[in-house]
Amino acid sequence: MTSAETQVAQGQGQGSVEAKAAPPTDAILANGLEVGDERPTEADNQRALMNILEDIDSDRIRLEATQSAILNILDDFDAERRKVEEANLDLQAVNEAMRGFIAVAAHDLRSPLASIVGFSALLKESWETLTDENRLKFVATIDRQSQNLSRLVNDLLTLSSVEGGSMNTRPEAIVLEEAVLRCLDLGAGDTVNVSLSCSPDLVVWVDPDHLGRILDNFIQNAFNYGAPPVQITAERRGGMVEMRVLDHGLGVPPEFVPRLFGKFARATSPKTAAQKGTGLGLSIARALAELNGGETFYEPNVPNGSCFVVRLPSADVPQP
């Protein structure tokens, strides 16, 4: 029984009590009823009706609240669905990038491998007919391509461990000027046309191996893809030390700049075509800088040339 029915029943009961207490004898006789009959009065009916209407109204309010809650739940579902769809799109993009990465990596691995396999097979099969000069050229090519292959494999492994989160950093205080000079001493470039402006007070808080890799990449890039003179400058910026490597070559084509720090990034130009880089150097430099709490970016060197910038934490700022 609903509350409305209960109230109607109660209303009927009360009505019969009132009828017993004060029977309107004339009215009863006029209606042909006997004394003692228990019939609801109009007031009883009205009250019961009002109770029913109140019940309906409260049911309506409850229904509206339920409907509103359901709508909220549906909205939440919709928001979650959109999030899942966005996550799916992100995953598809990651998959696509990964497929592209693997395709380029496989091709770049195959190219030196093809030379190594080809030249060694020819050496083996045609040793007798080859001239000494050609044998030497073959061996030199195998050696060069083996080094290319080794460099590429090392770069791939480095990038994989940085991006996979398995590369650790062991930061220490390093005098930047000393690190740059050491890198220039070890490098293969023409250091005659290099100027360095870096105060010995500038000390960075970074993993020394990672810093060496970043410096080597930036400086070799300037030698290989830019043009002299190469300028290296460094200055303090807030809690960071900013180092800039500038060259006076053609610079990076503007349409290529957004992809410059991407994997296997190689702009098409006679200078880049002549180089045998792995196309991973800048992405590794960026990843290592970020791993050490820094950042890297590129700016054109006005009026001509490139400017590669790395910002690294200063050692005199308390590190977390």
Next chain:
Amino acid sequence: MRVLVVVEDDPDVQFLIETVFSEDDRFSVAVLTASAENALEVARTTEPGVIVLDHGLAGPLTGLEVAPRLKEVAPNAKIILFTAHEELRYSAADEPAIDGFLLKTDITQLLPLAQRLTGLGPRT
């Protein structure tokens, strides 16, 4: 004598192909070029018997893209797509202008393939 045109952007591989064909004096290397655009010019003038064509080249055109145009200007040339891209095997098979496909790691098969395609057969 079959004239050979090599379209390859890697100088090491150019040298490798040149050396392979030097084993058979029925082939004569006319030109080594790194771009498809230059290859078209060369093919017009040298009447090549064999074109060894890489896929990834120095210019904007790929080997697969330039193959039909090379065939147009040098209809008698046998075109061999010589690439490190294994995945191009079926695309090469579907391209009528390409007569042979070889992976760069199978370099020792290059001369026998050219000999077969040109009808010369093995050097005796």
